[in-house]
Amino acid sequence: MSPSLLSWLFGGVLLLAAGFVTTLLPRRLARTRQTRVAWSTARAAIDSAAVSRDATAVRVPEAERLLARAELLAAEHGGVVAAQAASEHARRADELWRERA
Amino acid sequence: MIGRLARHLGLLRWALLGLAGLVLVVFLLAQRQSIDVSYGQSPTPSVRIEEGSAGELSDATVPSTEEMTALVAADPVVRLPGAVAYWDEQQVREAIGGDDIRILVAPPGLDEAERKRIREVENASVRVIGTQVGGGSYLATPDRLTGWRAQFATGDVTGPLVTMIAKLRDVPAAADRDDLRWREPSGTELATVLADLRADGLHVGRGATLDGVPEDAARSAFPAGAWYVVLPRQAYGEALPAYGAALTRVDPGRPIVVMYGEWIEYHGPAADEFAELAGASFYAQFGDRLSRYDYPQRNVLGVYLGRVTEIRYAGLFDRPLPYQPLDPLRVALPALPWIFTACVAGYLVLSARSLRRAGVLAGLGGARQGAGPARLAGLTALALEVSLLTDARSNAALTRGIGKLQAARAALEKGLPARHVRELLDDATAELDETARVVGLPDYRPENYLQGRLS
Numbered sequence: 275m276s277p278s279l280l281s282w283l284f285g286g287v288l289l290l291a292a293g294f295v296t297t298l299l300p301r302r303l304a305r306t307r308q309t310r311v312a313w314s315t316a317r318a319a320i321d322s323a324a325v326s327r328d329a330t331a332v333r334v335p336e337a338e339r340l341l342a343r344a345e346l347l348a349a350e351h352g353g354v355v356a357a358q359a360a361s362e363h364a365r366r367a368d369e370l371w372r373e374r375a
Numbered sequence: 376m377i378g379r380l381a382r383h384l385g386l387l388r389w390a391l392l393g394l395a396g397l398v399l400v401v402f403l404l405a406q407r408q409s410i411d412v413s414y415g416q417s418p419t420p421s422v423r424i425e426e427g428s429a430g431e432l433s434d435a436t437v438p439s440t441e442e443m444t445a446l447v448a449a450d451p452v453v454r455l456p457g458a459v460a461y462w463d464e465q466q467v468r469e470a471i472g473g474d475d476i477r478i479l480v481a482p483p484g485l486d487e488a489e490r491k492r493i494r495e496v497e498n499a500s501v502r503v504i505g506t507q508v509g510g511g512s513y514l515a516t517p518d519r520l521t522g523w524r525a526q527f528a529t530g531d532v533t534g535p536l537v538t539m540i541a542k543l544r545d546v547p548a549a550a551d552r553d554d555l556r557w558r559e560p561s562g563t564e565l566a567t568v569l570a571d572l573r574a575d576g577l578h579v580g581r582g583a584t585l586d587g588v589p590e591d592a593a594r595s596a597f598p599a600g601a602w603y604v605v606l607p608r609q610a611y612g613e614a615l616p617a618y619g620a621a622l623t624r625v626d627p628g629r630p631i632v633v634m635y636g637e638w639i640e641y642h643g644p645a646a647d648e649f650a651e652l653a654g655a656s657f658y659a660q661f662g663d664r665l666s667r668y669d670y671p672q673r674n675v676l677g678v679y680l681g682r683v684t685e686i687r688y689a690g691l692f693d694r695p696l697p698y699q700p701l702d703p704l705r706v707a708l709p710a711l712p713w714i715f716t717a718c719v720a721g722y723l724v725l726s727a728r729s730l731r732r733a734g735v736l737a738g739l740g741g742a743r744q745g746a747g748p749a750r751l752a753g754l755t756a757l758a759l760e761v762s763l764l765t766d767a768r769s770n771a772a773l774t775r776g777i778g779k780l781q782a783a784r785a786a787l788e789k790g791l792p793a794r795h796v797r798e799l800l801d802d803a804t805a806e807l808d809e810t811a812r813v814v815g816l817p818d819y820r821p822e823n824y825l826q827g828r829l830s
Binding site for chain 2: 281
């Protein structure tokens with residue numbers, strides 16, 4: 275195998291690899307970041323809801339059920355969709371408690 | 376300015392990729408191997424010609440094997456209709472001696488099945504197909520120009536026949552003899568030929584099968600033009616008119632091609648060094664086919680002119696070659712790997728640059744957090760101050776605000792996007808605002824508090 279042929283092969287492989295890396299790496303990083311942002315939002319919402327629960331004198335079973343579901347989702351630590359669902363549950367629980375406060 | 380440059384660099388990256396792909400494709404296509412080796416790219420065609428497509432098969436046919444066997448049994452020499460081979464009977468008789476050697480002479484241009492029928496005639500010790508002499512599993516062919524000349528110009532197969540018979544009898548063969556006789560063409564003959572040649576450079580004798588000189592082959596073989604004298608196969612035993620020598624005396628500077636049957640001679644400039652080479656290489660390669668088959672003279676002449684062209688292009692005679700334009704592919708081929716490598720390198724550099732712009736290589740901790748940290752610090756200070764003043768009603772909002780602040784700080788530390796940090800800080804601001812409203816201290820509303828600290 276001549277050195278020239280090697281350079282063609284090697285160059286071709288490099289081109290392919292560079293193409294894949296430049297396409298896939300940013301996409302993967304963006305997805306990871308999106309997931310982390312979603313979970314950050316969800317955790318903040320759950321914390322707020324927990325504070326509202328502690329500040330409310332009466333019990334609101336509906337809100338407690340929602341918060342429990344959100345915490346369950348957070349404990350399982352899923353993807354973006356799970357995080358959004360957890361945020362939504364926590365937010366609604368928060369609202370319910372604040373109405374009773 | 377920078378944006379435009381960046382866009383141009385992005386375009387350049389794809390252009391480099393495209394160029395690399397193109398160069399790769401060109402390289403791969405250039406890998407086709409060719410068996411054509413030609414000094415100076417001689418224009419002779421090198422296409423493969425299928426059996427029978429060059430008009431080499433004649434209408435002649437032969438009887439069945441049984442009939443031929445009967446004929447051979449009845450007569451030691453059988454000439455089938457259309458046979459063209461002749462020989463010196465005296466010499467052959469001497470060669471045979473007292474043995475029982477029977478000769479079967481068949482016409483040329485037979486197809487494979489007909490030749491097989493002849494080979495199956497077992498009592499014919501020697502069979503002559505066209506002018507090809509065979510016996511048993513042997514073939515006898517001339518090996519010098521005089522032998523080929525006798526064979527193709529007059530159908531004289533005495534030499535091969537004597538050799539074959541000696542081989543069959545297992546005795547030493549007599550030496551080759553050149554019995555061909557030449558004569559000076561008569562004045563009227565020469566005048567007729569010269570008139571034709573001066574008119575259009577071609578004289579076709581009565582009985583010749585040529586219908587015209589193959590023009591492309593003639594132009595590449597003799598670009599300056601040549602005279603062609605084409606005669607039919609000459610009668611055996613008669614002297615050949617030596618037109619070549621006579622015409623050379625008339626016009627010494629002109630190439631002259633004289634064709635007797637399937638025998639082609641060259642006369643004229645450089646004939647001494649050229650004619651033998653062309654003739655020997657041509658008949659050594661094609662003599663076998665020419666003897667078996669019945670080619671039209673036009674095809675024989677075309678192939679001979681192709682051979683002349685190849686000899687000219689072989690550069691043997693210091694003849695100047697026609698101008699050959701440079702083939703850009705051949706010139707560029709050695710540079711292709713370098714172009715390709717440069718394209719790959721450029722593409723890699725620009726890819727790394729695009730990755731860094733996408734924030735991959737520089738890590739996640741962004742310097743572009745903007746006002747996030749300052750706002751976080753201010754709000755944290757506010758929360759601390761307000762915490763001393765809260766009551767049970769405002770406590771919940773404050774705690775929620777502090778929770779949001781903690782989340783914002785965690786997000787900042789983990790390098791999450793500035794937009795997310797801002798959203799969390801907005802939430803915290805709203806909670807602190809509510810705290811200040813509940814407590815009843817407008818100075819501690821975040822808007823007023825932050826402005827006061829800044830001023």
